[in-house]
Amino acid sequence: MSQSGVVVTGVEVTGGVDTHRDTHTVAAVDGAGRMLGHAQFEASAAGYVLLLGWLRARGSVVLVGVEGTGAYGAGLARYLRAEGVRLVEVDRPDRKTRRGLGKSDPVDAEAAARAALAQRRTGVPKERDGRVEALRNLRVARRGAVVCRADVQRQMKALIVTAAEPVRQALRGLRVPALVKECAAAVPDRDRCGEPGVAVMIALGSLARRHQQLSAEIAELDELITPLVTAINPRLIAAFGVGPDVAAQLLITAGDNPGRLRSEAAFAMLCGVAPLPASSGRTHRHRLNRGGDRDANNALWWIAITRMGRDPRTRAYVEKRTKDGLSKPEILRCLKRYIARDIYTLLMPPKNLENTPGQT
Numbered sequence: 001m002s003q004s005g006v007v008v009t010g011v012e013v014t015g016g017v018d019t020h021r022d023t024h025t026v027a028a029v030d031g032a033g034r035m036l037g038h039a040q041f042e043a044s045a046a047g048y049v050l051l052l053g054w055l056r057a058r059g060s061v062v063l064v065g066v067e068g069t070g071a072y073g074a075g076l077a078r079y080l081r082a083e084g085v086r087l088v089e090v091d092r093p094d095r096k097t098r099r100g101l102g103k104s105d106p107v108d109a110e111a112a113a114r115a116a117l118a119q120r121r122t123g124v125p126k127e128r129d130g131r132v133e134a135l136r137n138l139r140v141a142r143r144g145a146v147v148c149r150a151d152v153q154r155q156m157k158a159l160i161v162t163a164a165e166p167v168r169q170a171l172r173g174l175r176v177p178a179l180v181k182e183c184a185a186a187v188p189d190r191d192r193c194g195e196p197g198v199a200v201m202i203a204l205g206s207l208a209r210r211h212q213q214l215s216a217e218i219a220e221l222d223e224l225i226t227p228l229v230t231a232i233n234p235r236l237i238a239a240f241g242v243g244p245d246v247a248a249q250l251l252i253t254a255g256d257n258p259g260r261l262r263s264e265a266a267f268a269m270l271c272g273v274a275p276l277p278a279s280s281g282r283t284h285r286h287r288l289n290r291g292g293d294r295d296a297n298n299a300l301w302w303i304a305i306t307r308m309g310r311d312p313r314t315r316a317y318v319e320k321r322t323k324d325g326l327s328k329p330e331i332l333r334c335l336k337r338y339i340a341r342d343i344y345t346l347l348m349p350p351k352n353l354e355n356t357p358g359q360t
Contacts (some may be wrong), residue, residue: 011059016113017066018071027109038106048079065090065116070123089125126255142221149214164197183208236346241306246299253296264344271296273336304335
């Protein structure tokens with residue numbers, strides 16, 4: 001363990017932690033922002049105990065800012081929360097700050113401590129010990145299977161494009177379900193695998209069976225995910241245009257503690273659907289927000305597309321805004337912002353909505 005600074009007791013201490021896979025570097029500052037020291041500990045259960053003990057040896061720990069609470073800092077965040085330590089998530093320093101101060105673990109840890117003390121670039125971290133975290137784990141597996149299945153489909157179609165003419169004629173007009181079924185049932189002569197026509201059928205059969213296995217895996221995960229989403233938030237999944245996969249993503253974005261989101265505007269910003277001001281002088285305008293959680297943004301997009309096709313109120317709104325001269329992408333952006341407001345209401349426990357600005 002490396003360490004610098006002196007031990008100071010009887011003061012209020014704010015900590016900052018720069019997290020990595022194997023080690024965490026912690027820095028401590030007092031209430032006036034004076035540096036009290038820094039140290040490095042293993043990223044393990046024993047290391048978490050030593051890290052908190054090191055902070056407490058310097059005074060009364062009032063706040064700890066941790067980088068990456070959703071990645072390398074997840075274990076430390078769980079430990080600190082269990083120990084009753086007030087915790088905030090700190091964004092990593094921007095490029096301008098790093099150009100001026102340099103880059104090292106102690107420098108980043110000190111920057112995290114000062115950001116936590118000033119409440120700058122901070123937020124309440126997600127809790128990762130509830131049903132939403134279980135849902136996230138299941139969805140990671142499902143999403144990986146969906147991506148792999150899509151790759152298999154592309155590989156099959158690519159093989160058909162370059163296959164011999166008899167194979168192309170027999171398979172290129174088939175839709176994916178029929179194509180997979182046909183190729184999986186084929187029994188080519190493996191002793192003739194040196195012939196391109198036979199080899200392509202062997203390859204297509206292998207890919208088709210892989211496709212079937214991935215489909216079965218996705219179906220098994222859906223059987224777990226759908227009832228879990230319903231149990232967590234039945235109001236959300238009952239909303240128009242919100243299916244199990246979309247609802248799961250929105251729940252994951254909010255986390256096990258959705259009350260950490262201060263307002264519907266904060267949720268819209270988190271999802272990247274809050275337009276950003278870009279005014280100057282007499283020009284007053286907003287620009288597209290390309291930040292935020294892009295998976296949540298995509299979930300809101302699916303809701304908007306579904307409602308545009310099937311919801312009478314949304315179709316009436318689209319017709320009205322089209323007459324106002326807005327393009328379809330502009331209308332979609334407006335719809336996603338309005339939908340984010342509705343989704344926020346569904347995500348929040350009723351007690352959180354009583355004092356939420358802008359809610360009725």
